[in-house]
Each structure stands twice: as structure tokens, then as C-alpha cells.
Amino acid sequence: MSVATLAAALPPETMAIQNIVQWFIWKEAELLDRQDYKTWMGLWSPGGLYIIPTEFERQDSYAGMVNVLYDDADMRAARIKRMTSGFAAASNPSARTARQISRFVIEEQTPQAINVCATMLLTEYKYEHTRILAADVDYRLAIDGNDLQLDRKVVRLINADDFLPTIGYLL
Numbered sequence: 001m002s003v004a005t006l007a008a009a010l011p012p013e014t015m016a017i018q019n020i021v022q023w024f025i026w027k028e029a030e031l032l033d034r035q036d037y038k039t040w041m042g043l044w045s046p047g048g049l050y051i052i053p054t055e056f057e058r059q060d061s062y063a064g065m066v067n068v069l070y071d072d073a074d075m076r077a078a079r080i081k082r083m084t085s086g087f088a089a090a091s092n093p094s095a096r097t098a099r100q101i102s103r104f105v106i107e108e109q110t111p112q113a114i115n116v117c118a119t120m121l122l123t124e125y126k127y128e129h130t131r132i133l134a135a136d137v138d139y140r141l142a143i144d145g146n147d148l149q150l151d152r153k154v155v156r157l158i159n160a161d162d163f164l165p166t167i168g169y170l171l
Helices: 003-009 012-033 037-041 073-085
Strands: 044-053 067-071 096-109 113-126 129-144 147-157
Touching (some): 012 037, 012 113, 012 129, 012 147, 037 073, 044 073, 113 147
Antiparallel strands (some): 044 067, 113 129, 129 147
């Protein structure tokens, strides 16, 4: 595909939205890597859902399925409290993580929300071992005036339907 064809297909306003979406998602990844959970919690809409399904295939709804996690605001707060209290064996000591988020595709945009699909590679270091997890991540970003908020984040691990070792951090 030529540069001219791409430029015609991607007008400046589309590129501006793409850049804002990428920055927001990269900021979320940075907050998780730094374990800045208080700030991370502030990115969420009040009704936001954080989901890690046990199946890779995309679903319309994950509510009636078995999930690794299906967290609303209260469950996210409880999970962070457990992770940071020192009493959760899986998160004590906490792992060091580095996320790479790429292949951003805006799938749908309305005045109320932007649906984005991206790919995540997460590298974890703990107990002198390094592990890499890969996932497709679906985001629904709510538009609240001039602010974006995480309204739904679905982390579909590429090995979701296989044995999943303990994960003591947020994806």
C-alpha cells in the first residue's frame, strides 16, 4: 500500500484519535508496571469491567462464563488491597513487569466510546526467572467530556485455554 493511499485513508483527525488512544493505553501499562494502583484505579469508569477469560475466542459477553477474573470496581479494589497487603502469597514479593502494547486497531468509535484491539507482550521477572505472556487485549474507552476512561478491558491470553500458572499481578 502506498503512502498516498494510507494518507487518504487516514485523515488527520483519525490519526489524532489514534495517538490519544495509544497514549492512554501506554499510560495504563506504565502505571501497572510501576505498581501505581491508586492512579490506575482512577482510569476506570464507575461501571468498568476488567476481564481475563479462560477461553481465547472473543465473546459478546463473559458474564456467564468461567473467567480467571471478572472484576467490577469493588473487586478491583479488593484485589489491589490483597496484592499490596503482603498477605497474598502469589504477590509477595511482587514481580517486576514490563509491558509492550502494539498493533492498535480502532474497531468502533461513537460519541460515547472507542473500542480498540491491541496486542500485549508482558515480561515478568520473579524468583530469578523470566516469563513472557502474550495476549490480545480489547479495550472499551468511555468518553466523558474531554476525558477517556477504561470502561472494559478484556485480556485474552493466547494460552488461555491451557494451564495458567499463578499470576500475582494485574495484566
